[in-house]
Amino acid sequence: MNKLRFPKGVRFQCQRCSRCCRDTEKGPRRILLSVLDLLRIEKNLGLNRENFAENIQGSHPFTFLMKMVDGKCIFLDENNTCKIYDFRPLICRCYPFWIERRGNKFEFKASSDCPGIGRGNVLEKKVFTNLLRQAVEAYQHTNLDDNS
Numbered sequence: 830m831n832k833l834r835f836p837k838g839v840r841f842q843c844q845r846c847s848r849c850c851r852d853t854e855k856g857p858r859r860i861l862l863s864v865l866d867l868l869r870i871e872k873n874l875g876l877n878r879e880n881f882a883e884n885i886q887g888s889h890p891f892t893f894l895m896k897m898v899d900g901k902c903i904f905l906d907e908n909n910t911c912k913i914y915d916f917r918p919l920i921c922r923c924y925p926f927w928i929e930r931r932g933n934k935f936e937f938k939a940s941s942d943c944p945g946i947g948r949g950n951v952l953e954k955k956v957f958t959n960l961l962r963q964a965v966e967a968y969q970h971t972n973l974d975d976n977s
């Protein structure tokens with residue numbers, strides 16, 4: 830049974846600033862991709878991984894890195910909108926939170942670099958439960974040739 834910890838009472842409402850999709854004055858943005866992310870984008874958008882990702886052989890499951898163009902994610906359009914929103918990677922679905930895993934313990938932590946934190950409604954536990962389910966799925970998927 831996986832154990833979940835998350836910031837209780839945190840408020841969040843995306844301000845659509847696209848700061849999480851680009852490099853900032855604080856440094857480069859590294860958009861890591863799991864094998865599942867990679868396969869989902871390839872399958873649903875008809876793209877080859879070479880077009881959008883680099884294999885950095887990172888720690889499982891985040892073995893790929895999204896390509897950037899002029900400091901922006903390759904999928905960010907001229908209107909600062911994500912071109913692959915429905916199929917965006919787990920790391921983008923989670924942001925402004927990220928997950929730290931120790932064995933079967935998963936802890937969500939909040940980024941202080943997102944202007945949406947502290948705005949909007951308090952996030953309910955089910956938001957994190959849903960993200961955790963997707964994260965576990967990513968950890969379980971290892972086959973680069975299988976998207977079943």
Ligand code: SF4
Pocket residue numbers: 842843844845846847848849850924925942943944945946
């Ligand atoms: S998640 Fe945060 S940084 Fe990203 S677009 Fe929304 S408000 Fe901006």
Ligand code: SF4
Pocket residue numbers: 849850851860902903904905906910911912913914917918921
């Ligand atoms: S995939 Fe979409 S949401 Fe994720 S960084 Fe790129 S443009 Fe932003």
